[in-house]
Amino acid sequence: MSENTGAVTGASILLDEVTKQYPGQIKPAVGGLTLEIPAGSIVMFVGPSGCGKTTTLKMINRLIEPTGGKIVINGEDVTKMDGDTLRRRIGYVIQAGGLFPHMTVAANIAIVPKMLGWNKAKIAARVDELLELVSLDPAIYRDRYPKELSGGQQQRVGVARALAADPPVLLMDEPFGAVDPITRQRLQDELLNIQSEVQKTIVMVTHDFDEAVKLGDWIAVFDEGAQLVQYDSPERILANPANEFVENFIGSGAGLKQLTLTKVHEVELMDAVTAQPGELASDVLSRIQGAGASHAVILDSRSRPVRRLNRRQLSRLQLIDDTIDESMPVVGDRATLNDALDTMLVASSESAVVTGRRDVFRGVINVKTIMEAIAQANAMAEAAAGDAPVGLNSGAIPALAVANAVAAEASQSRDNLEQPVSAEEPR
Template sequence: MEIPAGKIVMFVGPSGCGKTTTLKMINRLIEPSEGRIVVDGDDVTDMNSDTLRRGIGYVIQAGGLFPHMTVATNIGIVPKMLGWDKARIAARVDELLELVSLDPALYRDRYPKELSGGQQQRVGVARALAADPPILLMDEPFGAVDPITRLRLQDELINIQEELQKTIVCVTHDFDEAVKLGDWIAIFNEGAQLEQYDTPERILGDPANEFVENFIGSGAGLKQLTLTRVADVGLRAAVVGNPGERAADVLARVVEAGHGHAVIIDERRRPLQRLSRRELGRLQVISDIPDPKLPVVGIRATLNDALDTMLVSSAGAALVTGRRDMFKGVVDVQTVMDAITRSQAAAGLDSDQAPVGLNTGLFQAQASAAGSDPSEIEGSGDGAGAVQ
């Protein structure tokens, strides 16, 4: 198989099928017993293992941070090994903390035990990106956090990928997560048998065999909805206010616009609060205290994620953020339901078309003798970070 440069490839399958083993062979944490693993045309077994690993980011469950080191020291450990000077490392640490939506002034000098599980995972991602490696390996990175934090971390990874375009290989047991994050999904069976390697759309629309069909489950039609992003539906504009403003002035704008709420944003346009007309009427001045239960989803979140956020928060709408958590607009239940209806109608129209799901170009499998050379793969994945 070939993992194309700049894409996210998800490994899924039952426990013990070889997902993590395959992942660890890429950076030789497990040595391959036969066959070849090629990164950018170079066989990894011919490379110095330490040099190889310093050029590949690695994220494990719960972050894997060194407990006796500060956040800044954890992130800067690989750049320090590479001989970067202190000023360059410090600037890189602050840049990466901003990238994973952690305020450097608040978090750089903290220790892992002072962070939540989600914050530790964000620092783990930042550490993996510290030396700007073209390849990022992730072994069930979000499996140890609660569902709400998991959704936000998934959105964060999508935003980071849009900005950095890394080659990411990720192991997960969660097929819904694979559909949400993956450009390509590799479904493994027992004995590391690769059953299907394809796009999420093709796997859901045309499973390669009975094993894949059973692995996906009976809710395949519903999982199609995870392919629709918040960015694909129309967002509603919102009346915005800022901390320090008179609440009466913000309320006047809300009434004039015919809206029921105002969104309070900080100087970097990050949402802090969502205040109703009644709440605004009780205040004198808008505070800068963020609401920890604010219903927020990323612009690349799925419609399922948006609905989950609304249901958990008991709100009829969710605030949508883009890169660096900047406020983009509002998505409400009706907008999501309309999009679902359109998606279902489109699926019905497409049902009689020629079947899709054939692996063309990026994946070729052949029943070959052990130790034979891999088949030539054409038409895909040129560029830094491609893995075969």
């Protein structure tokens, strides 16, 4: 689950009995959905294909017009607003970034600010600021074209473009679905890093429940017709799925998914001997031996790890050069323990280098640390989760209300109280 550290700049969103009925269809694509999305949170929409989660997402910025109900953003009913004006106030990210291939990276990011009449100097400064935010060097990337970028780099530019006009709301439609697993992990980590700084309200559609657990403050599990089956924290959904549908959607290995509940920055990292290119290898080797360490982490001028050298490798060198080791096991501090363990297994290593914002070196994590953290994760998870926001369809009592009623009934039974329990409709 994401951790918020900066000032909240996001907006609250309320879907108030929102319906989408397509002509010729008996059942609505979205049926009377009421959903409260807190400001500054990440809310994940998950569910099987065709369940209405993307339709719901697109109704927030009215790419799809709702048939009924209201959509309220920061107290304003946006269903009465001009659609183009609304969309300029909401960031939107799709697979592969949706970049215009004939425009440079800078031009892609500048689209909405230009529409809003920003001057050239302000736009140029904003482009560079956002490229730094998504960990792309402006001097290298601002004048490149999308075809010159990897899939992961294109997606980072897509996020930068969505944030260009500093919108309070960011909508993301399976943004990481078209990249390989390693790149996806890094993009997820980067999104969490960005969110820790900008504190937008992010609503994301995904088919990947693991991704929902990793990124979401809250997860909305939908069935056909955008029927909200459960809306709660990742911790409680894993520990107490509302029904068999949710259990089946979570799939096997729910216990293993608990690994995604703890982030790398939440555990104690180990220190490491560090060095920089140009140092004598013998000096670095002496520091390693004095510290009783097995490796030295080589950092560039911006404190970013570029290589890891063991004692044998150092003994064969005279000077530390600036070689970059692409195979070095590196994990972001916003990654989950599951990500860290995967990184170590792929690299056949008992430890991994940890980086923070701007890829700055933070420390080292090892398998022992992960195993110790797992032993504590489950108990802490339940205690850390707050009350879930409101979420229900017309005429339905949400899972949280039912769970609260059942818990109250059980408590009364234990106390031998005979009065019945009523589950009141939430606000």
